[in-house]
Amino acid sequence: MRALAVNFPYDSPPALTKIHRTFHNMTPLALLLLIVFLVWFWQISQRCRDTAIQIARQTCKQQGVQFLDGTASLQSVRPYYSRTGGPGLKRTYTFDYSEDGLARQTGCIIMHNAQVTSVLVDS
Numbered sequence: 001m002r003a004l005a006v007n008f009p010y011d012s013p014p015a016l017t018k019i020h021r022t023f024h025n026m027t028p029l030a031l032l033l034l035i036v037f038l039v040w041f042w043q044i045s046q047r048c049r050d051t052a053i054q055i056a057r058q059t060c061k062q063q064g065v066q067f068l069d070g071t072a073s074l075q076s077v078r079p080y081y082s083r084t085g086g087p088g089l090k091r092t093y094t095f096d097y098s099e100d101g102l103a104r105q106t107g108c109i110i111m112h113n114a115q116v117t118s119v120l121v122d123s
Helices: 014-063
Strands: 066-082 086-098 105-112 115-120
Touching (some): 014 066, 014 105, 066 105
């Protein structure tokens, strides 16, 4: 018995084969770019967090209150646009402080990209 070879015109169009080869070759590059972007974003986020902790510590010292836990926690990150700073990310950090060592109060630091735009504390 002899097999008949039939070529259908729609089996493997050359254009799709070329696109598949291009996409297949681009996948490692795309993955590498994604990893580079994530590492960059993580480093920027760490710098912003360090800045928020420093600002919280300075604010507590200026207000004469105790900075509790020694840290600021990220509450939100979202896209934001300002007329002066342009597009970027708006990060909101919170920190705890105490006037008498017993009652815990919460302060807030708002950053646009890596710039502190406002610090909110109860007075």
